[in-house]
Amino acid sequence: MSLVKTRGLGVRIGRNRILDHVDFAIERGEIVTIVGPNGSGKSTLLRALIGAVTPSEGEITRAPGLRIGYVPQRLHIDPTLPMTVGRFLSLPRRQPAAEVRAALDAAGLPDLAKRQMADLSGGQFQRVLLARALMEKPDLLILDEATQGLDQPGSAAFYRRIEEVRREMGCAVLMVSHELHVVMSASDRVICLNGHVCCEGQPEHVAQAEEYRALFGSGTQGALALYRHDHDHEHEHDHAGCAGGHDQHGHGHEQEHQYGATR
Amino acid sequence: MIGALMDDFLIRAALAGLGVALAAAPLGCFVVWRRMAYFGDATAHASILGVALALAFGISIFAGALVVALAMALAVSTLSGRGVAMDTLLGVLAHSALAFGLVAVSFLQGVRIDLMGYLFGDILAVGKTDLAVIWGGAILVVGLLAWRWQALLTATLSPDLAQASGIDPRREQLGLTLALAVVVAVAIKVVGVLLIAAMLIIPAAAARPLAGTPERMAAVAIGLAALAALAGVEGSFVLDTPTGPTIVCVAALIFALTSGAAALGRAVARR
Numbered sequence: 001m002s003l004v005k006t007r008g009l010g011v012r013i014g015r016n017r018i019l020d021h022v023d024f025a026i027e028r029g030e031i032v033t034i035v036g037p038n039g040s041g042k043s044t045l046l047r048a049l050i051g052a053v054t055p056s057e058g059e060i061t062r063a064p065g066l067r068i069g070y071v072p073q074r075l076h077i078d079p080t081l082p083m084t085v086g087r088f089l090s091l092p093r094r095q096p097a098a099e100v101r102a103a104l105d106a107a108g109l110p111d112l113a114k115r116q117m118a119d120l121s122g123g124q125f126q127r128v129l130l131a132r133a134l135m136e137k138p139d140l141l142i143l144d145e146a147t148q149g150l151d152q153p154g155s156a157a158f159y160r161r162i163e164e165v166r167r168e169m170g171c172a173v174l175m176v177s178h179e180l181h182v183v184m185s186a187s188d189r190v191i192c193l194n195g196h197v198c199c200e201g202q203p204e205h206v207a208q209a210e211e212y213r214a215l216f217g218s219g220t221q222g223a224l225a226l227y228r229h230d231h232d233h234e235h236e237h238d239h240a241g242c243a244g245g246h247d248q249h250g251h252g253h254e255q256e257h258q259y260g261a262t263r
Numbered sequence: 264m265i266g267a268l269m270d271d272f273l274i275r276a277a278l279a280g281l282g283v284a285l286a287a288a289p290l291g292c293f294v295v296w297r298r299m300a301y302f303g304d305a306t307a308h309a310s311i312l313g314v315a316l317a318l319a320f321g322i323s324i325f326a327g328a329l330v331v332a333l334a335m336a337l338a339v340s341t342l343s344g345r346g347v348a349m350d351t352l353l354g355v356l357a358h359s360a361l362a363f364g365l366v367a368v369s370f371l372q373g374v375r376i377d378l379m380g381y382l383f384g385d386i387l388a389v390g391k392t393d394l395a396v397i398w399g400g401a402i403l404v405v406g407l408l409a410w411r412w413q414a415l416l417t418a419t420l421s422p423d424l425a426q427a428s429g430i431d432p433r434r435e436q437l438g439l440t441l442a443l444a445v446v447v448a449v450a451i452k453v454v455g456v457l458l459i460a461a462m463l464i465i466p467a468a469a470a471r472p473l474a475g476t477p478e479r480m481a482a483v484a485i486g487l488a489a490l491a492a493l494a495g496v497e498g499s500f501v502l503d504t505p506t507g508p509t510i511v512c513v514a515a516l517i518f519a520l521t522s523g524a525a526a527l528g529r530a531v532a533r534r
Contacts, residue, residue, distance in 0.1 A: 050427040070427030077420065080467075081296040082474045092417040092428045116475065142427070 002027055003063050003140045003172055004049050010057030011044055018044045020196045021058070026140065031166060031173045033183045035206075036193035037215055042176040043073065045193065046144050049174070066140065069133030069171070071126075073144040077117050085120070086113035089132050099135070107131040107161075123154045127161070134165060141165070143175040159186055272387055273500060279389040279397050280492030280510060283453045283462060286401035286446050288484035289408050291463035292470075292477070293439055296419050300464050301350060302339055305357035307447045307459035309335035311364030314381050314451065318371050324381075325396050329448035335360060336440040361456070384455035384507030386496065393452055400449035404442045411438055416477055454507035461511045462488065469518035472525030487517050 002025040009022040019041045026032050036042050047053040048060060050070055077083055089100045104110055107127045112120075120128060126146055133141060143162070147155035163186055166173055177183040183190075191200040198211040206212050294303050310328040317327025339356060343349055368378060380388070389397075408415065415435050418425040422432035450459045466488035467480070474480035495510025502509070 047423060047426075050423065052423045052426040068427045070424060072421060072423055075421055075424070078296055078298065080471055081419070082471065082476055082480055083420075084476055087476045087478075091420065092413050092425065092430055094413065114475075136428075 001063055002061075003066055005061045006048070006055075006058060007061075008058035009045075009048060009055050009060065011041070011048055011053055012056045013044070013053075018195065019048070022193075022197055024191070024197070026172050026174055028139065029166070029170050029172055030189065031163075031187050032175075032189045032191060033187040034174070034176045034191045034193050035178070035183070035212075035216075036198075040194040042193055043144055046142055046174070046176060050142065063139070067136055067138045069136065069138030069141045071129045071133050071141070071143040071146045073146070073148060075125075075129060079118065083117045084113065085109070085115050085117060085128055088117055088128060089135055091132065093136065095135055103131045103135055106134075122149050123158070126150060126158060130158075130161065130165075134169070137169060138171050140172045140174060143173070145176055145178065147177070159183070162186070272389075273496065275389050275391070275394055276386045276496045276506065277493055278394055279386055279453050280496055281489050282394070282397040282401040283446075283450045284466070284488035284492045285485060286404040286442075287450060287459075287462040288466045288470075288488040289481040290404060290439070290442050290446055291465075291467040291488075292481045292484055293408075293415065293419060294443070294463045295467045295471075296477075297439075299439075299443075300460065301353045301357070302336075303443060303447075303460040303463045305339055305353045305360065306332050306336045306443050307450075307456055308357045309360035309364070310447050310451060310459075311381060311456045312360055312367060313364075313448075314456075315364050315367035315371065318368070324451065325448050328451050329444060331360075332444040332447040333441070336444045340436060340440045379505075380455075381451060382455050382457050383505050384451070384453050384458065386453045386506040386510075389452055397449045397453070400445045404445050407438055407442055411435060415439065454510060458507050458511050461514065465511065465514040465518050466491065469514065469521045472521050487521075488514065491517060 005025040006022055009019055009024070010017070011019040022041075022045060024045070034042050034045065044053055048055055050068055051060075085104070086097075086100050089095060089103055095103075100113060101110075104112055107130065109124060109127055109131070112124070112128075117125070117128070130143075130146070141162075147158050150158060162173060162175075165171070175183065185203065187203055189200065190203050190206040192198040192206055192209070192212045192215065194215060198215065199206055199209040201209070291303075294300060310332040313328035313331030314324055315327075316322075316331065317324045320327075335356065339353065342352060365378075377385070379385075414425065414430045415438070417428065417430055418432040418435040425432045425435070446463070447459050450462060454462055466484040469487050470480045470483035473483050491510055491514035494513045496506060498504070498513065499506040499509035
């Protein structure tokens with residue numbers, strides 16, 4: 001059974017149709033990346049999956065007892081709210097001090113438990129967000145452009161950590177990103193989104209797809225190395241998804257960037 | 264004989280102040296963290312309308328204020344999710360509720376009403392029943408905050424983070440809204456409609472420089488609010504000043520002290 005599955009998912013915010021007929025599923029242990037231009041509904045899809053956005057059409061099915069670890073795009077902590085790293089890791093459920101220490105060690109951030117969240121560097125902050133999401137041993141880890149604002153080595157290190165986490169904990173990973181080359185290399189499956197699913201499949205496959213090139217241009221192809229990791233398990237779903245379904249150039253940008261409207 | 268009587272009403276006043284401090288300070292932390300200061304104001308100002316209605320229909324002031332404060336808090340809470348320009352809306356609602364309340368009070372004939380008592384509080388006139396209502400409300404609010412503490416904190420940090428962990432941020436917001444209405448209703452007698460928001464915000468703001476975690480901030484805020492309440496009651500008795508405003512003045516002085524000390528500490532650390 002899929003961890004999360006959507007059928008015919010549609011989301012409207014105000015008069016804007018953000019998502020349209022999205023069929024999506026993620027299985028245990030899979031790494032799936034969603035790519036798409038700004039305003040393509042990537043964040044909205046993630047927020048619908050965690051239940052923060054109510055679908056206007058279609059349905060979302062979550063596996064019973066599903067535990068989700070969510071790493072938001074950014075987290076603004078109001079300066080009036082004092083928050084140490086150790087305390088942050090104990091949200092939403094209290095964790096024993098030993099667990100907090102172990103989590104910080106695993107994240108490569110020992111001795112930071114007493115530090116204020118506001119005093120962390122960008123890279124440290126992202127690692128703490130990830131560590132918090134992992135505290136409850138999630139079945140599904142969801143990351144929304146988690147490396148935004150990190151430099152190249154910083155985000156590469158962050159993605160290495162995610163692969164490590166997947167290996168150790170066996171959780172599925174669903175992420176959204178602009179950084180196509182880095183992300184795609186680590187993914188089992190890539191979904192190209194622009195209001196609807198344009199194409200999906202293995203990373204190389206998507207990179208070759210016309211729909212993908214229409215969105216991102218073919219320039220990325222030569223310049224950025226695409227390599228694939230060998231994982232020690234097989235995936236039965238080998239999507240031929242890019243072949244059809246949608247007309248090739250239905251990528252009008254009638255959708256506004258959804259964040260402007262919600263906050 | 265007279266001395267014993269005075270002791271008695273001063274003790275009642277002190278207990279009433281402590282009860283309000285106990286509930287308002289931790290709730291005030293959430294008001295500050297969530298930037299709901301104006302929201303507190305709107306709810307408090309609306310309650311004067313409740314006072315007028317209560318007097319007109321001969322029901323208890325507490326019940327009237329609670330019902331109207333609740334209605335106001337719910338209305339604002341509902342509208343806030345709809346993308347209306349919040350500060351404008353709150354400005355309109357807060358002041359028009361106050362104005363309608365004042366006009367409504369002026370229609371009441373027969374009983375001569377001491378309006379000042381409701382606008383600025385009349386803590387020295389707190390009776391045993393008032394005390395029971397204040398402490399009952401305070402314990403209810405503190406109990407709610409303690410019970411939902413983890414969920415409230417998570418939802419305050421980020422509604423999405425809460426949602427992903429199966430916490431409904433709207434439900435938590437509703438809990439805070441209800442708590443706010445209760446605090447407003449029990450605090451009218453102590454600090455009055457105009458200064459309730461001060462008891463929510465000033466102790467929390469004064470505690471901020473002294474705290475490294477949310478729990479510590481709430482605890483320090485309670486301590487500072489209690490100090491302000493006791494010193495305010497004592498001060499107003501000695502100086503013969505109105506008690507509610509005196510309590511708020513003491514709280515403001517404490518705020519100036521802690522934030523001044525924090526600024527000084529930062530300046531020293533920088534050298």
